[in-house]
Amino acid sequence: MKRIKMNQVSIAVIPIVASGLFMFSCQQDEEMTKLENKIAEYEEVIIEEVKYLSDIHDVFTVVEEQPIPEGGMGKYYEYIASNLQYPVSAKAQGIEGRVFVQFIVDENGELTDVQAVKGIGAGCDQEAVRVVKESKAWIAGRQKGVDVKVRMILPISFKLNPKPESSALLIE
16 A cells, blocks of 8 residues: 555656756746847847948948047138138139039048038139148048048138228219
8 A cells, every 4th residue: 555655646746847858948948049039139139230330431421530630720710720821713703602512531530522512613613622631631530439421511711802892072
């Protein structure tokens, strides 16, 4: 009789142990699934970073930190004003307006691919491009902490000085 009871106990314990093992393995499966999901998330982040770094040679138009000239834009416009020479033909024709100069500030701050994208002619476009090309390097733009190439557009105004009005003596 003792043997039967022992077998009955063994038979009763087996399902309990099996269910315990099953529950333990389920918990391990849940933990493993969570771990696998975390790994997948990190892999996605790494893949995105690799894609970003592989595209680093692309030219950006909007970045977290825009490129700026040494001393800021105010100083840069002072440089433009003091170095810009109004073309004689534009003066003679009375041409005024804005020339939009596009350029790329590369990872080293150098200005490349300088060109007038909208101009007013009569030599003003070429003069605006010349002055920008001859300017000093800028502080490079940054994206995610990395220096990148950034396309910029700079308006340069050509305005003739108004002629002083002649004072005429009015006699009534």
